[in-house]
Amino acid sequence: MRIGIDLGGTTIKAGLVTEDGKIRYKSAIPTGAQRHYTEILADMAKLAIKVCEDTGYSIDDITSIGIGSPGSCDAKNGVLVYANNINFHNVPVREEMQKYINKPIYLENDANVAAYAEYCMGDKNEECFIAVTLGTGVGGGIIMNGKIFSGYNGAGGELGHMVIKKDGAACTCGRKGCWEAYASASALIAQTKRAIIENKNSIMNDMIDGNIDRVDGKTAFDAAKQGDKAALEVVKKYAEYVGCGIANIINIFQPEKVVIGGGISNQGDYLLNPIKEYCTLEVYSGANIGGINIEIAKLGNDAGIIGAALLNE
Ligand SMILES: [Zn+2]
Numbered sequence: 583m584r585i586g587i588d589l590g591g592t593t594i595k596a597g598l599v600t601e602d603g604k605i606r607y608k609s610a611i612p613t614g615a616q617r618h619y620t621e622i623l624a625d626m627a628k629l630a631i632k633v634c635e636d637t638g639y640s641i642d643d644i645t646s647i648g649i650g651s652p653g654s655c656d657a658k659n660g661v662l663v664y665a666n667n668i669n670f671h672n673v674p675v676r677e678e679m680q681k682y683i684n685k686p687i688y689l690e691n692d693a694n695v696a697a698y699a700e701y702c703m704g705d706k707n708e709e710c711f712i713a714v715t716l717g718t719g720v721g722g723g724i725i726m727n728g729k730i731f732s733g734y735n736g737a738g739g740e741l742g743h744m745v746i747k748k749d750g751a752a753c754t755c756g757r758k759g760c761w762e763a764y765a766s767a768s769a770l771i772a773q774t775k776r777a778i779i780e781n782k783n784s785i786m787n788d789m790i791d792g793n794i795d796r797v798d799g800k801t802a803f804d805a806a807k808q809g810d811k812a813a814l815e816v817v818k819k820y821a822e823y824v825g826c827g828i829a830n831i832i833n834i835f836q837p838e839k840v841v842i843g844g845g846i847s848n849q850g851d852y853l854l855n856p857i858k859e860y861c862t863l864e865v866y867s868g869a870n871i872g873g874i875n876i877e878i879a880k881l882g883n884d885a886g887i888i889g890a891a892l893l894n895e
Pocket residue numbers: 742743744753754755756757760762
């Protein structure tokens with residue numbers, strides 16, 4: 583048995599996971615991100631022990647504990663170098679956790695962990711496998727020869743922060759025109775709001791009862807499926823933004839597979855098909871190389887726990 587922990591800005595989730603990646607049990611606590619890291623990590627250790635005890639196991643039955651965290655991680659030393667949403671700066675996560683639990687503790691960036699989960703629970707025969715998550719931001723994870731690739735310092739694989747439009751929309755990272763600023767769920771919501779304001783006749787106005795704050799990542803898709811012109815335009819553009827980044831990724835890596843996760847990926851083929859079409863046109867020699875393999879991710883919100891649990895040396 584292993585434990586996987588998904589450390590987030592608002593919630594810490596932990597799961598008891600079998601050696602082959604099946605979640606047996608999970609539990610969660612609020613992060614309380616404004617607190618000192620020693621308090622947060624003490625609670626995280628308690629949660630890990632609790633998921634064992636709740637299921638009749640003891641911490642001695644656990645082979646390892648993996649943690650997926652936002653931000654840049656020094657996986658080798660188990661140090662969280664920087665995460666803005668939990669205000670961690672050079673925090674020795676492994677050392678701190680081992681004060682409470684004397685087991686191997688692994689730490690990795692959450693998007694890398696999610697990609698690793700999708701890889702491990704999939705065919706597992708790709709030389710290069712890439713996962714992107716369309717959420718509040720755009721997360722990316724690169725799995726190369728079965729291992730997470732994140733550069734010499736662990737800060738690589740930030741696919742969401744490649745620029746697709748120089749001097750374009752402002753990104754939370756400080757740069758302008760990042761893929762994330764166009765292809766995240768937050769970006770889609772902003773694009774939808776703009777279309778609603780500019781198109782008074784769109785059925786999206788009725789769907790939100792005139793309250794712009796009710797726009798979410800589904801609004802444009804729902805209206806587009808009913809043939810609404812403004813919504814169709816939003817969805818088309820959005821799929822192109824997502825496709826643009828994926829075409830860049832394919833041009834650089836030529837991975838055997840790219841999977842798309844996050845809330846927006848629930849749209850399935852409705853999102854996937856225009857992305858595939860776009861990539862076939864845009865990828866270098868796209869129509870000739872064949873086999874651009876883009877799929878919807880399979881594990882949903884559990885990818886964080888599963889991937890963390892499966893981390894190893
Ligand atoms: Zn950025």
